[in-house]
Amino acid sequence: MNSPATALLGRSRDGVVYQAALLGSFALLAASLLVLGNLLTRDAIRERAAEDLRASLTQVIPARLHDNDLLANPLVLPLQDSAGAPAPLTVYRALQGLDVTAVAFMVTGTGYAGPIRIMLGVDAHGRVLGARVLAHQETPGLGDKIEVARDE
Amino acid sequence: MPKSNPPANPSAPPDPAAPADPPRRPRTDWGRIARDGLWDNNVVLAQSLALCPLLAVTGTATNGLGLGLASTAVLLLSGLLVSLTRGLITPQVRIPVFVLIIATLVTLVDLGLNAWMHDLHRVLGLFIPLIVTNCAILGRAEAFASRQPPLPALFDALMMGLGFTLVLVAIGALREIVGAGTLFANASLLLGQAMGFLELTLIPDYRGFLLMVLPPGGFLALGLLLAGKRLLDRALARRRPFRSPRAQIATRGT
Numbered sequence: 001m002n003s004p005a006t007a008l009l010g011r012s013r014d015g016v017v018y019q020a021a022l023l024g025s026f027a028l029l030a031a032s033l034l035v036l037g038n039l040l041t042r043d044a045i046r047e048r049a050a051e052d053l054r055a056s057l058t059q060v061i062p063a064r065l066h067d068n069d070l071l072a073n074p075l076v077l078p079l080q081d082s083a084g085a086p087a088p089l090t091v092y093r094a095l096q097g098l099d100v101t102a103v104a105f106m107v108t109g110t111g112y113a114g115p116i117r118i119m120l121g122v123d124a125h126g127r128v129l130g131a132r133v134l135a136h137q138e139t140p141g142l143g144d145k146i147e148v149a150r151d152e
Numbered sequence: 153m154p155k156s157n158p159p160a161n162p163s164a165p166p167d168p169a170a171p172a173d174p175p176r177r178p179r180t181d182w183g184r185i186a187r188d189g190l191w192d193n194n195v196v197l198a199q200s201l202a203l204c205p206l207l208a209v210t211g212t213a214t215n216g217l218g219l220g221l222a223s224t225a226v227l228l229l230s231g232l233l234v235s236l237t238r239g240l241i242t243p244q245v246r247i248p249v250f251v252l253i254i255a256t257l258v259t260l261v262d263l264g265l266n267a268w269m270h271d272l273h274r275v276l277g278l279f280i281p282l283i284v285t286n287c288a289i290l291g292r293a294e295a296f297a298s299r300q301p302p303l304p305a306l307f308d309a310l311m312m313g314l315g316f317t318l319v320l321v322a323i324g325a326l327r328e329i330v331g332a333g334t335l336f337a338n339a340s341l342l343l344g345q346a347m348g349f350l351e352l353t354l355i356p357d358y359r360g361f362l363l364m365v366l367p368p369g370g371f372l373a374l375g376l377l378l379a380g381k382r383l384l385d386r387a388l389a390r391r392r393p394f395r396s397p398r399a400q401i402a403t404r405g406t
Binding site: 019026030041051 | 240244249253256263267268270362366
């Protein structure tokens with residue numbers, strides 16, 4: 001009964017088999033819970049992200065300039081960054097009938113503590129319609145007032 | 153990582169105090185749990201845990217409250233799950249199992265908030281991944297929930313979470329008042345428009361003291377708070393000459 005094999009496999013909870021099975025089953029359970037959670041929330045999260053994008057687009061393109069869904073049929077320009085790596089730019093178009101009245105796209109500038117990503121709206125004559133900061137790492141209480149929500 | 157519970161030697165016979173074999177207590181001392189969580193064995197003030205998320209986000213009292221509430225929710229869930237599975241988990245693999253449970257919970261809470269409470273997620277989203285870095289949750293799973301039935305474990309998680317939240321709000325408020333002259337700025341973003349009355353401007357036309365808003369201010373505020381607790385504890389101990397040995401063990405931390 002006390003052969004090395006039984007010591008290794010273990011009759012009880014101290015055995016290697018029990019430990020491995022325990023850890024394995026917890027990992028399996030955690031992984032299946034995460035997959036389930038991802039499946040349950042994937043569509044809702046995608047909708048929320050689209051809503052956020054639409055909200056930032058309507059802030060830079062006035063509603064009177066378009067009668068289409070701003071998120072429909074975006075144009076993807078195959079641009080390259082300064083190092084030559086592909087950096088596609090998504091351009092959202094505001095249409096009135098079939099005429100493009102304005103476009104909105106994301107631009108990136110260099111901030112104090114990192115890049116500042118801005119959604120920029122431009123009309124057909126090249127005039128800037130509006131700009132909203134989407135993401136930044138500026139100093140709290142000082143530079144972060146570029147966010148509309150934090151600007152007094 | 154708490155040090156008070158050295159891992160059992162795998163080759164040694166099972167330790168009678170190991171989490172796999174919970175000691176049967178005659179009754180649970182609920183008042184003791186509450187006192188430990190809120191003051192005597194407070195996550196930050198006594199155990200010095202969870203300092204990474206604490207210093208990172210307490211620029212304002214509102215941010216502190218947000219992180220505190222999110223951490224309390226995860227503490228409650230992980231305490232319940234660890235307590236329910238405490239009969240299965242062996243000392244040798246308990247740490248990876250606890251980490252798995254906590255990381256899964258945090259990810260699920262993040263996904264759920266993002267999908268169904270998106271406005272709250274926009275404010276709290278920054279804090280939720282930080283909860284994984286909060287070793288206090290692993291510490292409570294290890295030191296308390298893995299040896300106790302679910303109800304005391306839940307109560308302990310609630311009290312530890314409340315104690316953590318109180319410290320976060322206190323440090324956030326101190327930094328915000330000194331740094332920006334306001335209190336609970338942007339609270340309506342977190343709690344809804346109804347709580348907008350919390351937003352106070354205490355010092356009008358204040359030019360701001362940026363140091364307190366930046367990370368060094370977190371260390372300064374934490375140091376002041378720790379010194380304050382020491383002074384208060386010492387004054388209390390002087391008034392009460394005999395401290396029970398249990399209280400002394402508790403303040404030494406887990």
